[in-house]
Amino acid sequence: MTCAHCCDAEKLFNDRRAKRELRKYRRKGPDKSTRLLIDALLGPETAGSSLLDIGGGVGAIQHASARAGASAITAADASQAYVEVCRSEAERRGYGDRAGYHVGDFIEMAEDLPDADVVTLDRVVCCYPDMPRLVGTSAAKAGRLYGLVFPRRRWPVRAVIAVMNVFEALKRTTFRVFVHHPEEIDAAVRAAGFERTHEAKTFVWQVMVYSRA
Ligand SMILES: C[S@@+](CC[C@H](N)C(=O)[O-])C[C@H]1O[C@@H](n2cnc3c(N)ncnc32)[C@H](O)[C@@H]1O
Numbered sequence: 001m002t003c004a005h006c007c008d009a010e011k012l013f014n015d016r017r018a019k020r021e022l023r024k025y026r027r028k029g030p031d032k033s034t035r036l037l038i039d040a041l042l043g044p045e046t047a048g049s050s051l052l053d054i055g056g057g058v059g060a061i062q063h064a065s066a067r068a069g070a071s072a073i074t075a076a077d078a079s080q081a082y083v084e085v086c087r088s089e090a091e092r093r094g095y096g097d098r099a100g101y102h103v104g105d106f107i108e109m110a111e112d113l114p115d116a117d118v119v120t121l122d123r124v125v126c127c128y129p130d131m132p133r134l135v136g137t138s139a140a141k142a143g144r145l146y147g148l149v150f151p152r153r154r155w156p157v158r159a160v161i162a163v164m165n166v167f168e169a170l171k172r173t174t175f176r177v178f179v180h181h182p183e184e185i186d187a188a189v190r191a192a193g194f195e196r197t198h199e200a201k202t203f204v205w206q207v208m209v210y211s212r213a
Helices: 003-012 015-028 032-041 060-067 080-093 106-112 131-139 155-170 182-191
Strands: 050-054 072-077 099-103 116-122 142-151 194-201 205-212
Touching: 015 080, 032 060, 032 116, 032 142, 032 194, 032 205, 050 060, 060 072, 060 080, 060 116, 072 080, 080 099, 106 131, 116 131, 131 142, 131 182, 142 182, 182 194, 182 205
Parallel strands: 050 072, 050 116, 072 099, 116 142
Antiparallel strands: 142 205, 194 205
16 A cells, blocks of 8 residues: 555544544444454454454444453554544543554554454455455464455445545545455455355445454
């Protein structure tokens, strides 16, 4: 990802949006695809485990993992605003001492981030042009489970995303949304040593969970 792309992502995922999403999350809980991912990831092994949540937004996976007893939670996000919202919500929920926060492009920071039992990318692969690099680098940090949510490659989804990208181009940002091929995402995760253990879909999103083989 170029610096400009990351800066434009930060403009899009700004303070106003982060606070609005947090209010919605507090009122209604996670969106459906995030809930499907959380349900597939959490279990008895969550207690005492570690999580690395990349591009976690307002931190729905982080909060659910903390509630289920995760002992170390790391959030890495390109948006300072989202990280601040996650941090304050973690304090409010009483698990701030188990959480660490990193702002920037995950690829740039990857070497300095801890490995974790569980690594998640919920609706983040679609922000990133070089999917094999993002998936390969993040999966290499996962010890047990790897979970991701990405847009389905069906025409209504692609049409809406094409329109979104036209608006981004008109605003002269470098930020674009990508609909990567699911088979290529699957191949990249398998190449990192994982096998698929769970799959779910909503109209827009595909949810995939992998275990280390
Ligand atoms: C569409 S939002 C998804 C947020 C949340 N996971 C959800 O599903 O509601 C994409 C998130 O990924 C972050 N992001 C995008 N590219 C990133 C990168 N290269 N490194 C770290 N975070 C990134 C954005 O800042 C944002 O928080």
